[in-house]
Amino acid sequence: MPGELKIEVDRDLCIGSGDCVDSAPAVFELDDEGKAIVLDPNGAPEDEVVDAARNCPVTAIFISGPEGEIYP
Numbered sequence: 001m002p003g004e005l006k007i008e009v010d011r012d013l014c015i016g017s018g019d020c021v022d023s024a025p026a027v028f029e030l031d032d033e034g035k036a037i038v039l040d041p042n043g044a045p046e047d048e049v050v051d052a053a054r055n056c057p058v059t060a061i062f063i064s065g066p067e068g069e070i071y072p
């Protein structure tokens with residue numbers, strides 16, 4: 001079990017580039033407005049979710065876990 005990750009997308013920051021979806025398609029999806037939403041926070045291992053957040057060009061993805069903030 002990969003601890004409980006809390007993943008949030010700041011929709012005001014998101015520019016809909018889709019990088020997060022490419023990095024972790026089971027976790028992120030673009031909605032009807034072309035902005036990222038979280039489908040399943042446990043859809044990928046933590047390191048892949050963090051990589052997806054790192055790949056976001058506007059740092060709109062925020063990840064935390066039981067121990068506090070993980071990224072950024």
Ligand code: SF4
Binds near residue numbers: 056058061
């Ligand atoms: S990578 Fe960032 S800007 Fe691109 S869709 Fe995902 S959250 Fe939005």
